[in-house]
Amino acid sequence: MKANDDEEPSAEAAEDEARSPTLSPRKSLVLEQVRAATAAAACPVLSEVQRLLPKGFPQPDASDVRQFHLAIQDHCWRLVHRLAAQYPTIVLHHHFDEPPLICAIRSGWEDMALFLVQHGASVRCSKMLFDSRPAEQPNSTPSYDWYEVSARELAYEKRMLELLEILDYLTGNYFAYLKPPVIAVSSSSTKLKI
Numbered sequence: 001m002k003a004n005d006d007e008e009p010s011a012e013a014a015e016d017e018a019r020s021p022t023l024s025p026r027k028s029l030v031l032e033q034v035r036a037a038t039a040a041a042a043c044p045v046l047s048e049v050q051r052l053l054p055k056g057f058p059q060p061d062a063s064d065v066r067q068f069h070l071a072i073q074d075h076c077w078r079l080v081h082r083l084a085a086q087y088p089t090i091v092l093h094h095h096f097d098e099p100p101l102i103c104a105i106r107s108g109w110e111d112m113a114l115f116l117v118q119h120g121a122s123v124r125c126s127k128m129l130f131d132s133r134p135a136e137q138p139n140s141t142p143s144y145d146w147y148e149v150s151a152r153e154l155a156y157e158k159r160m161l162e163l164l165e166i167l168d169y170l171t172g173n174y175f176a177y178l179k180p181p182v183i184a185v186s187s188s189s190t191k192l193k194i
Contacts, residue, residue, distance in 0.1 A: 030118055030166055060087040069095040072103045072112055080112065084119060091121040099125035105154040105163070113155070113163050123170045126150045 060068070064083060068090050071079035083090055091100055101121045104112040117123060131145045152171070155164045167173075 027162065027166060030114055031169065057089075058087055060090045060093060065090065065093045065095050068093070069098070069100060069103050072100055072109065073107050075107070075109055075112070080115070088119075091116050091119045098127055099151070101125055101151050102127045102154060105151060105158055105160065108158055110158075110160045110163050113160065114166070117163070117166060117170070123151060123167050127154075 060083070064087060067079065068083045071083065093100070095103070099122060101113055101116045101123070102125055104110075104116055126148050128146055128148050131147075133143045133145065135142045152164065152167045152173075155167060
């Protein structure tokens with residue numbers, strides 16, 4: 001049964017609404033599209049997604065996945081859109097253990113990263129990276145460090161703040177009480193007031 005329309009919202013609902021972060025229209029649109037894309041299959045595991053797809057659903061082969069990643073690295077919108085339209089699950093395929101979202105962030109293409117998030121790419125993905133340090137002594141071997149870096153950490157390093165905010169919101173790391181400073185421009189002068 002439907003609740004009465006005359007009832008006022010509860011104090012808890014009003015408090016939750018006041019506590020929720022205010023997002024720009026673009027960020028709200030991105031989040032709405034992400035929720036719609038991930039509503040049917042929220043599992044980032046590729047085999048699970050393939051199991052949920054209807055029989056005869058087109059699956060990309062290794063060359064298509066390679067082309068997709070190279071198109072992301074080369075900033076080629078047309079090829080990315082064509083492959084994403086032809087194979088909707090291509091955003092879940094890794095190429096040499098690199099998720100497409102991390103590939104887009106590493107290439108510095110924030111719009112592509114937002115596109116991939118909108119189309120269901122995993123926001124909790126990570127990548128193992130290796131660094132080598134030169135040998136400390138002349139006849140010794142160099143040392144190697146390996147570490148795991150997440151999409152959020154890479155977005156922070158690349159200063160992709162809009163993507164970072166969306167990743168924080170989708171992963172539940174978004175705090176409503178932390179707000180950036182409001183910058184207001186007065187109409188009488190060109191000075192910024194912080």
